[in-house]
Amino acid sequence: MDEIVGGVVKRAYTYGLQRISENQNLSGAWTPSFYGYDGAGSVRYLTSATEAVTDTYGYDAFGNEVNHTGTTPNNYLYRGEQWDKDLGLYYLRARYMNPLTGRFLSRDPEDGDPAGPASLHKYLYADGEPVDLADPSGRATATRSASEYASLVLSISVAPVVINAVGATASALLCAYIWEGSTTDAQAQANLTNGYVVTAAPCLSRAVPGKPTVYPLPFPFPIVFPAPRGPFRSRNACDKSGEDPEKWHHIVPRAERTWAEGCGINIDQPGLGMCIKGSCHRRIHGGSNGTNWNDAWKDQIDNVWGRGSCPSDQDLVGFAQSIAVRFAEDILCQ
Amino acid sequence: MKNMKPIPFFQFEGRYSGDLLVDSAKQQNQWRYESCPIGGNHGRRGYRVGELHYYLKHNRRNEHIIWGGDIAIHASVLENFASEGFTGFRTKPAKITFLDGETSDEYREFIVTGWAGAVQPESGMRLLDSCAGCLWKNYGPIHDFTQVLDWDQWTGEDFFIVWPLIGHKLCTERVATWLENSGIRSFSLGRGFELLEKKRDSLNYGIPRGPLSAYLPEDLAIKYGRPLGLE
Numbered sequence A: 001m002d003e004i005v006g007g008v009v010k011r012a013y014t015y016g017l018q019r020i021s022e023n024q025n026l027s028g029a030w031t032p033s034f035y036g037y038d039g040a041g042s043v044r045y046l047t048s049a050t051e052a053v054t055d056t057y058g059y060d061a062f063g064n065e066v067n068h069t070g071t072t073p074n075n076y077l078y079r080g081e082q083w084d085k086d087l088g089l090y091y092l093r094a095r096y097m098n099p100l101t102g103r104f105l106s107r108d109p110e111d112g113d114p115a116g117p118a119s120l121h122k123y124l125y126a127d128g129e130p131v132d133l134a135d136p137s138g139r140a141t142a143t144r145s146a147s148e149y150a151s152l153v154l155s156i157s158v159a160p161v162v163i164n165a166v167g168a169t170a171s172a173l174l175c176a177y178i179w180e181g182s183t184t185d186a187q188a189q190a191n192l193t194n195g196y197v198v199t200a201a202p203c204l205s206r207a208v209p210g211k212p213t214v215y216p217l218p219f220p221f222p223i224v225f226p227a228p229r230g231p232f233r234s235r236n237a238c239d240k241s242g243e244d245p246e247k248w249h250h251i252v253p254r255a256e257r258t259w260a261e262g263c264g265i266n267i268d269q270p271g272l273g274m275c276i277k278g279s280c281h282r283r284i285h286g287g288s289n290g291t292n293w294n295d296a297w298k299d300q301i302d303n304v305w306g307r308g309s310c311p312s313d314q315d316l317v318g319f320a321q322s323i324a325v326r327f328a329e330d331i332l333c334q
Numbered sequence B: 001m002k003n004m005k006p007i008p009f010f011q012f013e014g015r016y017s018g019d020l021l022v023d024s025a026k027q028q029n030q031w032r033y034e035s036c037p038i039g040g041n042h043g044r045r046g047y048r049v050g051e052l053h054y055y056l057k058h059n060r061r062n063e064h065i066i067w068g069g070d071i072a073i074h075a076s077v078l079e080n081f082a083s084e085g086f087t088g089f090r091t092k093p094a095k096i097t098f099l100d101g102e103t104s105d106e107y108r109e110f111i112v113t114g115w116a117g118a119v120q121p122e123s124g125m126r127l128l129d130s131c132a133g134c135l136w137k138n139y140g141p142i143h144d145f146t147q148v149l150d151w152d153q154w155t156g157e158d159f160f161i162v163w164p165l166i167g168h169k170l171c172t173e174r175v176a177t178w179l180e181n182s183g184i185r186s187f188s189l190g191r192g193f194e195l196l197e198k199k200r201d202s203l204n205y206g207i208p209r210g211p212l213s214a215y216l217p218e219d220l221a222i223k224y225g226r227p228l229g230l231e
Helices: A146-152 A185-192 A201-207 A254-262 A278-286 A293-305 A313-326 B024-030 B075-084 B173-180 B194-198 B200-205 B218-228
Strands: A002-005 A008-015 A019-026 A029-037 A043-047 A053-059 A065-069 A082-084 A089-092 A095-098 A246-250 A273-277 B009-013 B031-034 B045-048 B052-055 B065-067 B071-074 B089-097 B107-112 B114-118 B127-130 B137-139 B159-163 B169-172 B188-191 B207-209
Touching: A029 A053, A246 A278, A254 A293, A254 B024, A254 B031, A273 A278, A278 A293, A293 A313, A293 B200, A293 B207, A313 B200, B009 B173, B009 B194, B024 B031, B024 B052, B071 B075, B071 B089, B075 B107, B075 B173, B107 B159, B114 B218, B169 B173, B173 B188, B188 B194, B194 B200
Parallel strands: B052 B089, B114 B159
Antiparallel strands: A002 A008, A008 A019, A019 A029, A029 A043, A043 A053, A053 A065, A082 A089, A089 A095, A246 A273, B009 B169, B009 B188, B031 B045, B065 B071, B071 B107, B089 B107, B127 B137, B137 B207, B159 B169
16 A cells, blocks of 8 residues: 655655555665554654664553654554544544543444444544453444453353453443352352353343344443342253253253364353253244354354354353343243 | 455344254264363363254255255255355265255255355454464454454355354345245345344354454465465
8 A cells, every 4th residue: 555745755655454564665775664563553763674662652551652763654553553643633533532531532333332332422532442452443332362261251161261341330331141059159150160150141132222233242240149030040950840841951052062072162062052841942942033053053053154164262151142132032932 | 555445245044933944953963072181171072973964854855955954055055156156165075964854965056165264353243262283263243243344354255154153154236136036945045134133142252263264265365265264
């Protein structure tokens, strides 16, 4: 990609999966510089063709430069975004952002999410959490990396469990993880070290009555642990009595057992299933929103992940949560 | 310098509706999975053993395009593709076993080989993680679907893919028009990325990928992958 001024190429950028280098005419000589990024995607240094560091950068949370060495002209800085030095603003596509105020210059073109109050603010950058979040489009706050997903997503069996939101105030409850055997946050945390998965589907469904919503992770509200109830109990605790006995619903479908085993996933583990009424179970597998549970998984495995590419534990759990939300009405027979 | 103007394109995918799909459980017997040789803490990688063999849950012989993770297309359709001069694919032998047990070898595995490079960073997609031991990579979600394709990277072929969205086959308007008028039923077409946008949430949970050679013929994996470090 070239930057042209007055009909003359001033700079040329090389892209791979991200911006790799700029090559610019400095005092009559074409001079390449290679970008070095940190984990948040911000440019932290430039190197020359001889691998020497020519420039370094440091930023505060909103992208204000707090230190800078070197003199190489470069417009791409915080989060790898384009810095307009004349305006003193970052160009984030739909809008410009002022790092001095942490606000966009114009209103949010999107409505925001009622369940995420920070997203309703018309000018706030990255929901006011610029360390953890970003907004590369100027339209929606996005999580920065899978590692952040992992901080809120409970992991299955092999990965360490970290739950940032445990201990958040119950009064802010919009949704709850329901955990067998846990009546307090501390108990829940202790149990979680055993590495189970739960999903928040029913609560999410109720948060916006009649409109199950798929929330991106991390959830925009605290997670708390009430007494065990709802569908997330152990298989043995399924209620087999009555006219509509509960069935054990595998979150990862049994039809994908071989794929799961190949990927090292035990679909029978307690956290990857739930007790639901038999009639609800038939609904889940009988079709909803034009597809059914198994087909939704198959679509994800075949087309997004690829049958030969196993997802990380965090991504598996994230998708499990998302699909549970998508089918929440069926899970609850509502 | 950007030279190539965007062209109308379509996403070409299966109809994910129950009975039309291949039987995943039987299909999986053809796959082998292996862990990372250096013990990387990430998803395993699988590879198919032998030729494509799909088991169907129906007996409809008029379903001429069979969708699983891979695609099988009836030879008669491929002959039409050839006579129309469509480009951007190769084929390999495949077998289809219908619900009644009859196995057909009139289908071929359809491998899309047209290339549109890698998703542009302007789309918001980021490489989240990678492993030097097995070339595993994991990519993040897309925030702006209008910025996915860099047409300067497109090889100009009728069927094409863009890295790492290789599960989502793309085609030109002339292919889409032909398909819509062909009488073939077993596919969906969406203008641009509209189909993918409808289920954009599914991209929030990682796009894990092995080396390009796991998805494209070796010669093309080298040709397209080497400059991008994906080979």
